[in-house]
Amino acid sequence: xxSVSSSGEFHHQHHFKSAEHQYASSKQGIWLFLCTxxxxxxxxxxxxxxxxxLYPTVFKNGSETLDWKMGAVNTIVLLVSxxxxxxxxxxxxxxxxxxxxxxxxxxxxxxxxxxxxKYFEYSHKFxxxxxxxxxxxVDPSCGAxxxxxxxxxxxxxxxxxxxxxEKNHVSAEEVSRLxxxxxxxxxxxxxxxYFVMTGLHGVHVVAGALLIFWVFIKTLNxxxxxxxxxxxxxxxxxxxxxxxxxxxxxxLLYLVG
Amino acid sequence: xxxxxxxxxxxxxxxxxxxxxxxxxSWMTTLDHKRIGLMYFATVAxxxxxxxxxxxxxxxxxxxxxxEPLLDPDTYNKFMTFHGAxxxxxxxxxxxxxxxxxxxxxxQLGAKDVAFPRLNLASYYVFIxxxxxxxxxxVFNQVDTGWTFYTPYSTSKTSNxxxxxxxxxxxxxxxxxxxxxxFIVTTHKLRAPGMTMDRIPLMIWALYSTSIIQILATPILAxxxxxxxxxxxxxxxxxxxxxxxxxxxxxxxxxxxxxxAVYIMILPAMGVxxxxxxxxSKKTIFGYRAIAYxxxxxxxxxxLVWGHHMFVSGQSTLAGILFSLITMFVGVPTAxxxxxxxxxxxRGTVTFDAPMLFALGFMFLFTIGGLTGVFLAxxxxxxxxxDTYFVVxxxxxxxxxxxxxxxMGGIFYWxxxxxxxMTSDLGGRISWVLIFTGFNVTFFPQFVLGAMGMPRRYFxxxxxYTNLNQISTIGSWLIGLGFLVGLITIIHGILKGEKAxxxxxxxxxxEWQTSSPPPHENFTTTPTVTAGPYDFR
Ligand code: HEM
Ligand SMILES: [Cu+2]
Numbered sequence: 160x161x162s163v164s165s166s167g168e169f170h171h172q173h174h175f176k177s178a179e180h181q182y183a184s185s186k187q188g189i190w191l192f193l194c195t196x197x198x199x200x201x202x203x204x205x206x207x208x209x210x211x212x213l214y215p216t217v218f219k220n221g222s223e224t225l226d227w228k229m230g231a232v233n234t235i236v237l238l239v240s241x242x243x244x245x246x247x248x249x250x251x252x253x254x255x256x257x258x259x260x261x262x263x264x265x266x267x268x269x270x271x272x273x274x275x276x277k278y279f280e281y282s283h284k285f286x287x288x289x290x291x292x293x294x295x296x297v298d299p300s301c302g303a304x305x306x307x308x309x310x311x312x313x314x315x316x317x318x319x320x321x322x323x324x325e326k327n328h329v330s331a332e333e334v335s336r337l338x339x340x341x342x343x344x345x346x347x348x349x350x351x352x353y354f355v356m357t358g359l360h361g362v363h364v365v366a367g368a369l370l371i372f373w374v375f376i377k378t379l380n381x382x383x384x385x386x387x388x389x390x391x392x393x394x395x396x397x398x399x400x401x402x403x404x405x406x407x408x409x410x411l412l413y414l415v416g
Numbered sequence: 417x418x419x420x421x422x423x424x425x426x427x428x429x430x431x432x433x434x435x436x437x438x439x440x441x442s443w444m445t446t447l448d449h450k451r452i453g454l455m456y457f458a459t460v461a462x463x464x465x466x467x468x469x470x471x472x473x474x475x476x477x478x479x480x481x482x483x484e485p486l487l488d489p490d491t492y493n494k495f496m497t498f499h500g501a502x503x504x505x506x507x508x509x510x511x512x513x514x515x516x517x518x519x520x521x522x523x524q525l526g527a528k529d530v531a532f533p534r535l536n537l538a539s540y541y542v543f544i545x546x547x548x549x550x551x552x553x554x555v556f557n558q559v560d561t562g563w564t565f566y567t568p569y570s571t572s573k574t575s576n577x578x579x580x581x582x583x584x585x586x587x588x589x590x591x592x593x594x595x596x597x598x599f600i601v602t603t604h605k606l607r608a609p610g611m612t613m614d615r616i617p618l619m620i621w622a623l624y625s626t627s628i629i630q631i632l633a634t635p636i637l638a639x640x641x642x643x644x645x646x647x648x649x650x651x652x653x654x655x656x657x658x659x660x661x662x663x664x665x666x667x668x669x670x671x672x673x674x675x676x677a678v679y680i681m682i683l684p685a686m687g688v689x690x691x692x693x694x695x696x697s698k699k700t701i702f703g704y705r706a707i708a709y710x711x712x713x714x715x716x717x718x719x720l721v722w723g724h725h726m727f728v729s730g731q732s733t734l735a736g737i738l739f740s741l742i743t744m745f746v747g748v749p750t751a752x753x754x755x756x757x758x759x760x761x762x763r764g765t766v767t768f769d770a771p772m773l774f775a776l777g778f779m780f781l782f783t784i785g786g787l788t789g790v791f792l793a794x795x796x797x798x799x800x801x802x803d804t805y806f807v808v809x810x811x812x813x814x815x816x817x818x819x820x821x822x823x824m825g826g827i828f829y830w831x832x833x834x835x836x837x838m839t840s841d842l843g844g845r846i847s848w849v850l851i852f853t854g855f856n857v858t859f860f861p862q863f864v865l866g867a868m869g870m871p872r873r874y875f876x877x878x879x880x881y882t883n884l885n886q887i888s889t890i891g892s893w894l895i896g897l898g899f900l901v902g903l904i905t906i907i908h909g910i911l912k913g914e915k916a917x918x919x920x921x922x923x924x925x926x927e928w929q930t931s932s933p934p935p936h937e938n939f940t941t942t943p944t945v946t947a948g949p950y951d952f953r
Contacts (some may be wrong), residue, residue: 164884172533172936173528173529174527174529174531174533174606174937175606183605184531184532184601184604184605184606185532187599187600187601187604188531188532188597188598189607191600191601192593192597194631194632195593195597195631195634195635196635198635199635199636199638199639200634200639201635201636202635202636202639202640202669203639206643206654206665206669209665210654210662211619213662214660220436242873291646291650291651291652291653292650292651292653292656293650293651294650294651294658318655332737334742343504344660345653345659345660347652347653347660348653348654348659348660348661349660350652351650351652351653351654351659351661352651352652353731354646354652355642355643355646355654358646359642377592412853413860
C-alpha cells in the first residue's frame, strides 16, 4: 500500500485535473450534504416551535423535569470533542500522525461519554414514565381503544407508591414536577419531541463516532497526511454539525421551557 | 467546438464503455456514470411495469365490465397505494435525472465522469435497497393509505406496513439527495475548458435546478417520514389528534416536499424537451437565457406554493389567497419555456422523427395539464374539484403526459449514443401514436368525471359515471399496448438495430461529438468549447 507521508505522492482520481481540484470538489459535496442535515433537523425545530406555542405550559412543565445538569455536562463534553476534532484535522494537515490519532481517540471517547450520559437520562425517564405517547400508559392496550381518558399514566401510578418512588431515585422535588406535568392534558407531547429530537441526534452521534473511527484507522495507516486530508476534514465538519445541533437542542429542551 | 473523436478505419470493434470490461460483475461494480445510468434504466423500467400492472388492475376494476367487482375494497385501496407510490417514488422522480441525467450530464459538460463516481454507484444501491424495503411491504403487510400517507389514518388506524413503505421512501430519498449533490458539484467543477455557465446545454440547467430542489426539499420529506415511523412505533403523537398532535401539520410538511417534488419530475423533462426541439428544428434555441433562468425560477417558486394542496384543510383565507396567487406565478416561467420552444420551431427545418413526436406530445399534454392546474389553483374552483377525478386527470396529464412523454422522447433520442445502434423509427412512431391517443382517451374523460363530481380513490361510483369510466379503461389498454410496442422497439434496437453514426440527428451538444457509444472516459481527448451549445447556422 502506498503511504501518504509528507514525502509521498498523492494520486488524484482520473477525472480531476489536480489534487486541489479534487479537494475543492469534495469539500463542496460535503457542505451540500451538511445543508441537507441541517434542513432535516430544521423540520423538527419548526414542529417544536409550533407545538411550543400551542401548549406553552406543557412544554414548560416538561422542560423542568429534564436534568439540566446532565444536559450541561453533555454540552461541555461535545464542545471538548469539537475542539479535539479540530485539533486532529490540524495535526493531520501538519503530518503529526501520532498526536492526531490521540486527538481522534479523545473525540471518540467524548462521543461515548455523551451516549452514556444520555443512557442515564433515558433510562430514568423509562422508569418514571415520562415517555412518548404509547408507552406513557399503564395498560398498553389502552391507547389503541381511543379511551385514553380512562387509562392511568405510569407516572400517576408511580406517584401513589412511595416504595417505588424511592427505588427509582425520585426526590420530593421531582415528585412535585411530575405532578405538574400530568396536571396538563397532552403532556406526552413534550416527551414525543424530546425523544425524537434527542434520539435522531443520538443516532448522528453514533454515526459520527463510527466515521471518526474510520479516519482514525486511516490516520494510523498514514493514508491521510499533509497532501490529502479530505476524509478527516469532511468527518470533522460532520461532527461540528452534530455538535451544533446539540448546541440548539440543549437550551431549547432543557432551559427555555 | 472541437470534434474529439478519431475513428478507427478498420472493421474491428472499437473500444467503448459497453465492452470496457465484461460480465455481470463489471456492471455491478462499475463507476462509469453511463453504465450506472443504464442500470437505473433497467430498474426503473421494471418498476414501471409493476406500477403499470396495478394501474391496469385499478382501471379494469373501475370499468365494471363483469357483474362481480374485480377487486374487493380493501384490495382496491392497496392497488391504488402501490400504483401511486411506485410511480411517484420509484419511476418518475428517479426516471429522468438518475437515468438520462446520469448518462448525459457528464458528457454534455465534457467531463470524464461525475464528481463522485463511487457515491454515484452507492446511490444506485441505496435506491435498490429503498425499493426493496418498500416492496417488502407488499409481502408482509400491505398498505392502503394512498401514496400520500395522510395522518391520522396512516399513523393510528392502518397496518404497520406503513413503516416499511415509509422507510423505503426515506431510503430512496437519500439516493435522490446524493444524486442531486453529485450533479451540482459536477456542474460546478467539471466543465470542459471553455464551457462557461452560459454555454451549458439547457438539459444541464434543468438538471441543476432539479438538483437544488432535491437537496432542499428531500430532507423535509425525510423528517416527515421518520416522524410517521416514530408515530407508529412510539406513538409520539406529533400528527395524531388523539394525542394532541396536528394532522394538518403533516400535510404542510408533506406538501412542502411533494409540491417541489412535482418539479423534480417535470424540470428534467423540460430539459429533455429543450434538447429535442432544437435538434429536430435544426435551429439555435430561441431565448437560451430565458429558458435557463426560468428553470431556476421554477425551482425557487416551487417552494412557496405547497398550500394549494390544502385549500380545504382549514387554512386561513389569507393563506389560501396567497398560495393561490403564488401558484399562478409558476405559470409565468413555464409559459416562457413553451413560447421559446415554439419560437425555436418557427422557421426551423422541423423533422418528425419519433423523439420529436414525443416532444410535441409533451407540449400538447403538458399544456392541458398546466392549464387545468390553473383551475385547481383558484381557491373557489378547487373547492369543487378537490379530490375528484379532475385532480386525477390533471396530475396524470402533467406527470405522465409531461414526464413520461419526455422520458420516452429522451430514450429514443439518446438511444444511438447509449447503444451505438438505431431504433426502428416506425416502431417509435407507432408507440407514440398508441400512447398519445390512449392517453387522451384514458384521462380526458376523467376531467369530465371530476367535473361531474366523481370522487377520487373510491372503490365504487354512481351509475351515471359508468360510460366514461369504461372509455377510460379502454384507453388504458391502448397506453399499455403503446408502452409494449415501445419496449419491443427498444429491445429490438439493442439486439438488431442498425449501426448508428456518431451524430445521427446532426445535433450540436457535446455528447454528439464523441463516438457512439462513447469510450470509457467519454472523450479520447478533452474537448475545448468555443461556442454556445446549439450553434446551428
Ligand atoms: C396506464 C396508465 C395509467 C392508468 C390507467 C392510471 C390510472 C390511475 C388510477 C385509476 C388512479 C386512482 C385514482 C384515484 O382514485 O385517486 C391512479 C392514481 C395515480 N396514478 Fe396513475 N395511472 C396510469 C399511469 C400512471 C403513471 C405512469 C404514473 C406516474 C408516472 C401515475 C401516477 C399516479 C399517481 C401518483 C396516482 C395517485 C394515487 C393517489 O391518489 O394516491 N399513474 N392512476
Ligand atoms: Cu402542488
